Amino acid sequence: MPEENVKVAVRVRPFNARETNRGAQLIISMGDKQTMIKDPENLTAEPKKFAFDYSYWSHDGYTENKDGYLSPKDLKYADQKKVFDDLGKGVINNAWKGYNCSLFAYGQTGSGKSYSMVGFGNNKGIVPLACEELFKGIEEKKKVADKDAEFQVTISMLEIYNEQIRDLLTTKAALKGGLKVRQNPSKGFYVESLTSAPVSSYAQIEGKINEGTRNRTIASTNMNATSSRAHTVVAINFVQKQKNDAGQNMTKTSIINLVDLAGSERADSTGASGDRLKEGSSINQSLSTLGNCIKALADQSAGKKKVMGKIPYRDSVLTKLLQNALGGNSKTVMIAALSPADINYQETLSTLRFADRAKTIKTQAVVNES
Numbered sequence: 001m002p003e004e005n006v007k008v009a010v011r012v013r014p015f016n017a018r019e020t021n022r023g024a025q026l027i028i029s030m031g032d033k034q035t036m037i038k039d040p041e042n043l044t045a046e047p048k049k050f051a052f053d054y055s056y057w058s059h060d061g062y063t064e065n066k067d068g069y070l071s072p073k074d075l076k077y078a079d080q081k082k083v084f085d086d087l088g089k090g091v092i093n094n095a096w097k098g099y100n101c102s103l104f105a106y107g108q109t110g111s112g113k114s115y116s117m118v119g120f121g122n123n124k125g126i127v128p129l130a131c132e133e134l135f136k137g138i139e140e141k142k143k144v145a146d147k148d149a150e151f152q153v154t155i156s157m158l159e160i161y162n163e164q165i166r167d168l169l170t171t172k173a174a175l176k177g178g179l180k181v182r183q184n185p186s187k188g189f190y191v192e193s194l195t196s197a198p199v200s201s202y203a204q205i206e207g208k209i210n211e212g213t214r215n216r217t218i219a220s221t222n223m224n225a226t227s228s229r230a231h232t233v234v235a236i237n238f239v240q241k242q243k244n245d246a247g248q249n250m251t252k253t254s255i256i257n258l259v260d261l262a263g264s265e266r267a268d269s270t271g272a273s274g275d276r277l278k279e280g281s282s283i284n285q286s287l288s289t290l291g292n293c294i295k296a297l298a299d300q301s302a303g304k305k306k307v308m309g310k311i312p313y314r315d316s317v318l319t320k321l322l323q324n325a326l327g328g329n330s331k332t333v334m335i336a337a338l339s340p341a342d343i344n345y346q347e348t349l350s351t352l353r354f355a356d357r358a359k360t361i362k363t364q365a366v367v368n369e370s
């Protein structure tokens with residue numbers, strides 16, 4: 001089976017007003033594919049260097065900071081369109097070919113995960129832009145496809161909070177009950193009784209995503225706590241039934257998983273203590289298991305035989321659901337969201353290290369065709 005590395009992008013967000021007001025130091029620099037981070041406590045030390053498939057800059061006019069730390073002059077603010085053109089379009093193209101696709105955003109709270117995935121207002125992120133692209137493609141295909149051709153799209157949306165799964169596309173009463181992850185020899189891990197809503201236009205899928213987003217808020221007692229501690233998964237199932245060139249009926253299926261992860265600061269128990277540790281412990285379970293899986297998979301890719309077959313997917317809800325995305329039948333993209341500011345140095349460095357391991361992971365996507 002053809003193996004392929006997980007594609008990794010890093011995106012640094014602009015300074016926020018608070019950071020600008022207190023004269024925060026820019027500690028990230030980017031070259032074409034190189035990302036560097038400087039230790040604000042040790043400015044004379046060589047910056048740590050990383051290489052990723054894509055790196056997105058957000059600081060127009062920043063060519064040199066106080067320490068003569070250069071950023072290439074031609075780096076421009078990477079807008080939502082640029083990020084979508086590089087990452088999101090490929091997801092939709094692969095879905096048309098019949099591949100499962102996964103795209104997930106990792107990073108500490110406030111680093112820009114939701115900005116990249118969902119976006120705000122007119123600055124639509126990858127999820128709505130990908131949905132637009134999918135339905136645009138379907139409309140075009142319908143014009144040229146045979147008259148019996150069918151294109152079916154369904155959407156599911158769930159939240160993992162404290163290792164409980166909430167269906168975001170169902171009624172309030174049902175939301176209270178936690179759903180169960182089951183395993184099936186052909187499907188692998190799946191969420192039992194999860195709503196799968198058929199949608200036939202961009203307006204309809206947008207409506208469902210808005211409904212799901214509202215349900216997150218309704219279901220939470222504290223919106224801020226939830227948004228940083230919950231993992232949100234949008235799963236789009238795309239089925240195409242068409243005649244091939246030989247006139248035979250064929251069906252291609254693709255599952256597209258789009259995941260906005262909980263804030264990565266929860267993964268690191270050393271940063272939390274006392275009540276905060278207790279509150280966050282379940283979230284730590286999903287995120288720290290994600291870290292463990294990625295570490296084990298990276299070791300496996302590096303040929304350390306000892307860990308073969310011992311990827312701890314079963315240790316958390318998140319990693320069960322992401323098993324294909326991490327080591328199986330999926331083309332996978334990870335976007336690591338970075339804060340630019342000195343104060344977040346440790347978290348940003350740990351995000352870069354996580355991303356650096358993720359890029360060594362290999363998946364084996366196959367065309368789902370029958």
Ligand code: ADP
Nearest residue numbers: 013014058108109110111112113114115116120
């Ligand atoms: P997270 O989901 O990781 O907690 P958000 O996506 O909510 O973080 O981003 C935090 C803030 O930074 C938001 O106000 C968001 O609009 C802003 N932001 C993040 N990334 C960018 C970007 N690339 N360009 C402009 N603003 C951004």
Ligand code: MG
Nearest residue numbers: 113114115227
């Ligand atoms: Mg967010």
